[in-house]
Amino acid sequence: MVQTKKKLVVLTGAGISAESGLKTFRDSDGLWEGYSVEDVATPRAWKKNPHLVLDFYNYRRKNVLDALPNAAHSGLAELEKNFDVHIITQNIDDLHERAGSTKVLHLHGEILKMRSEKNEHLVYDIRGDIKLNDRAEDGAQLRPNIVWFEEPVPKIEEAIPIVYSADIFVVVGTSLVVYPAAGLINYVELKTPKFIVDKKIPYTSPMHNLTVIEKPATEGVKDLIEILKL
DSSP, rough: OOHHHHHEEEEEEEHHHHTTOOOOOOGGTTTETTHHHHHHHHHHHHHHHHHHHHHHHHHHHHHHOOOOOOOHHHHHHGGGGGGGEEEEESSOOOOHHHHOOEEEEEEEEEEEEESSSOTTTOOESSSOOOOTTBBBBTTEEEEEEOOOOOOTTTTTTHHHHHHHHHHHHEESSSOOOOOGGGGGGGGHHHHHOEEEEEESOOOOOOOOEEEEEEEEEEEEHHHHHHHHHO
């Protein structure tokens, strides 16, 4: 009789990629290289100054391509040997995939993809820069395939049933303050074991079956793997 692997669902955030050298808005009081969220990561910013927005994401794309997966990424990928691992990430980089994870859902889009500004389903791979007047098949300007602040998060509907069906639920490197992603933990069944790994864990209301690992992602995932072996 073949034993079915337990379903391990992992929600990851900026903290897991920070140790690979990728900066976040929250690390610097809402600023990124001197830019605020409102300047570069909203539909209003895109309408006001698309050139600045493209420059910002072109630079971030270079950063992602230069970055390497860290021990937390590779540790989660290694867990596929013993678990049916599903990664739900708030991150726009591809470090989970490069580390070897095979089931990754990007809630907030992917920096290595671009799309028509008029049709979110016209999506293309991109490794270089997106420039003004680069057009999709429908003639519309190409933009980063990123879910900006103030935009809906369509992938959340895909994530909810994955979370609900988890045998084990893990949160790594996120402060659980960015919604709707933070609300996913509310869909985990009460009886399901839950783990939170982050270097600074915010107050959470009392939660059944919760284990807290207050360490950076690389150290915390190593501890998590040891616990899951028990």
